[in-house]
Amino acid sequence: DIQMTQSPxxxxxxxxxxxxxxxxxSQSISSWLAWYQQKPGKAPKLLIYKASSLESGVPxxxxxxxxxxxxxxxxxxxxxxxxxxxxxxxxxxxxxxxxGTKVEIK
Amino acid sequence: xxxxxxxxxxxxxxxxxxxxSCKVSGYTLTELxxxxxxxxxxxxxxxxxxxxxxxxxxxxxxKFQGRVTMTEDTSTDTAYMELxxxxxxxxxxxxxxxxxxxxxxxxxxxxxTLVTVSS
Numbered sequence: 001d002i003q004m005t006q007s008p009x010x011x012x013x014x015x016x017x018x019x020x021x022x023x024x025x026s027q028s029i030s031s032w033l034a035w036y037q038q039k040p041g042k043a044p045k046l047l048i049y050k051a052s053s054l055e056s057g058v059p060x061x062x063x064x065x066x067x068x069x070x071x072x073x074x075x076x077x078x079x080x081x082x083x084x085x086x087x088x089x090x091x092x093x094x095x096x097x098x099x100g101t102k103v104e105i106k
Numbered sequence: 107x108x109x110x111x112x113x114x115x116x117x118x119x120x121x122x123x124x125x126x127s128c129k130v131s132g133y134t135l136t137e138l139x140x141x142x143x144x145x146x147x148x149x150x151x152x153x154x155x156x157x158x159x160x161x162x163x164x165x166x167x168x169k170f171q172g173r174v175t176m177t178e179d180t181s182t183d184t185a186y187m188e189l190x191x192x193x194x195x196x197x198x199x200x201x202x203x204x205x206x207x208x209x210x211x212x213x214x215x216x217x218x219t220l221v222t223v224s225s
Contacts (some may be wrong), residue, residue: 001168032155032210034211034212036151036212038151043201043203043214043215043216043217043218044151044201044203044212044215045215046211046212046213046214048210049211049213050211055213067201086151087151089151089153089211089212091210094153094165094167095141095153095156095210096153097143097150097151097153097168098150099150102151
């Protein structure tokens with residue numbers, strides 16, 4: 001099974017900061033990676049698919065990059081609505097989620 | 107636009123089974139690849155199984171094989187997930203989530219169904 005490892009587990013940041021979350025796969029997954037945002041008590045929301053394609057309606061401050069085994073989600077200027085938990089997901093071989101990264105207010 | 111509406115919260119005793127439903131609107135179930143994901147309290151997302159459009163079959167995560175059954179009623183566009191031999195560790199929010207027309211990422215998701223296993 002493919003394992004997905006996110007870092008950091010928790011990130012403290014301020015409004016306006018540039019934030020980067022890393023996701024590493026235990027083997028190559030090409031570009032078969034998605035990113036989701038989840039707020040407490042809510043279902044996850046798709047942000048990015050195919051590693052770098054922005055889902056319709058998602059603000060352009062979100063971007064994804066990477067291929068193979070290393071991927072990043074970047075928020076260019078953190079907004080109050082962005083404090084949430086973020087998950088990566090591979091869909092190259094079955095489906096696996098990373099353990100999540102919580103973005104907290106500094 | 108696809109919408110997924112799940113059944114309500116359940117409380118079950120250890121050893122029992124639970125069946126959660128997910129009603130589709132906006133598309134027909136045959137156009138979608140339905141998956142189920144769970145989230146224990148304070149924990150991350152865990153994929154349980156779903157339809158693989160490349161193989162045309164429903165695949166279950168190894169952890170749940172033998173205990174989970176995912177079915178679909180195309181006449182009502184409703185998907186079901188049944189989990190048997192429940193234990194306290196199965197207490198979680200269960201989500202249905204779908205890929206559209208062969209997409210393998212999940213969008214949208216249902217609102218979630220809390221299943222509590224307690225004696």
